[in-house]
Amino acid sequence: MRNIAFALLIGGLVGILGHVRKRGKIxxxxxxxxxxxxxxLEEVFMGxxxxxxxxxxxxxxxxFRIIFISILAGIGGDAFLKGLEVFRTDPISGNPKDQTNES
Incomplete structure (x- = not known):
């Protein structure tokens, strides 16, 4: 149970750090x-x-292994979210797929 609590805490903190690194602010x-x-919260939950x-x-x-694995998992959660963004946007125009372009 203590291992899971450490993993939640460390993975969430790495998720916040990844969010700040990516966006520049919270x-x-x-x-x-x-x-x-x-x-x-998206990055915190995923991490x-x-x-x-x-x-x-x-x-x-x-x-030590729990901390190391949790840090790597938090970084991996950020990479997973970046992969999901590829599916959310149109690769040609860069616009979200759920919006239509009206000219």
Missing amino acids: IIPRKTKKFIYLGF AFTAVVLVISADTDSL
Whole structure:
């Protein structure tokens, strides 16, 4: 249980650091007419989730290994979100796919 708590904490912190590195500031969650933008929480959840999954699958009791795996998982969560952005945008125009271009 302690391993999971450390993984959540460290993965979430690395997610926040990745968000600040990518955006330059912390963007708070907000609700628009069509969807809810999670802001920095998106990276926190993804970093924490991937850290917990990797720590559980690694089945380690060493605190150093838990910290190391959690940091790598937080960075990997950020890479996963970048991969999802490729699917959200049109590769030719760079516009989101759900919006239509009216000229």
